[in-house]
Amino acid sequence: MKSRKYCLSLLATGLICIPTLTLAQSQGNNGTASMPQHDAANATMNSGKGEMSGNVPAADKKFMREAAEGGLAEVELGKLATEKASSEEVKKFGQRMVDDHSKANDELKQLASSKNVNLPNDITAKDKMTKERLSKLSGESFDRAYMQDMVKDHKKDVADFSRESKSAKDTDVKQFASKTLPTLKDHLKEAEGIAPARKTTASNRSSQ
Numbered sequence: 001m002k003s004r005k006y007c008l009s010l011l012a013t014g015l016i017c018i019p020t021l022t023l024a025q026s027q028g029n030n031g032t033a034s035m036p037q038h039d040a041a042n043a044t045m046n047s048g049k050g051e052m053s054g055n056v057p058a059a060d061k062k063f064m065r066e067a068a069e070g071g072l073a074e075v076e077l078g079k080l081a082t083e084k085a086s087s088e089e090v091k092k093f094g095q096r097m098v099d100d101h102s103k104a105n106d107e108l109k110q111l112a113s114s115k116n117v118n119l120p121n122d123i124t125a126k127d128k129m130t131k132e133r134l135s136k137l138s139g140e141s142f143d144r145a146y147m148q149d150m151v152k153d154h155k156k157d158v159a160d161f162s163r164e165s166k167s168a169k170d171t172d173v174k175q176f177a178s179k180t181l182p183t184l185k186d187h188l189k190e191a192e193g194i195a196p197a198r199k200t201t202a203s204n205r206s207s208q
Contacts, residue, residue, distance in 0.1 A: 075097065086139045162181060
């Protein structure tokens, strides 16, 4: 009987001590439950890291990379236009391509860096071929070919950015597409206005 009472006494003591110890560990100085400091710090760091890097969907990554390639090409061809175009209007358009797309490229680089997305640093093989083809032209021939390419390229750009501004899963990528889209639409409108003029001028000269 003494042995049984002794066990019951220990059991009772244990039932009282265990909850008391657990409660003390889960309370702060003011007696309210709180997260241990090191766990709270880790949670904050992980949360911040998630917001910065994130898990960018594959479709959004593809858009970012293609947008970077297109932007690099516009800058390279724009520089070529400022050197080879015979029309002052085409030269100015080329310079605008350099200025506007360089700015957009920088913004895209910053966005990609925050998302841990690698972007291309050079134009594609296709764009290199386009640059080489245009480099062999001069005068009115260059102006006409360059502006036709700009109309074609910007139609695609507007379509791609318009789609991404609506369907992007990553909110930052979606915002970038929405912000850049009006400028691309303006580029297309200007290119379409210049291209017919280049075509008409060439036709008039050939008929004389």
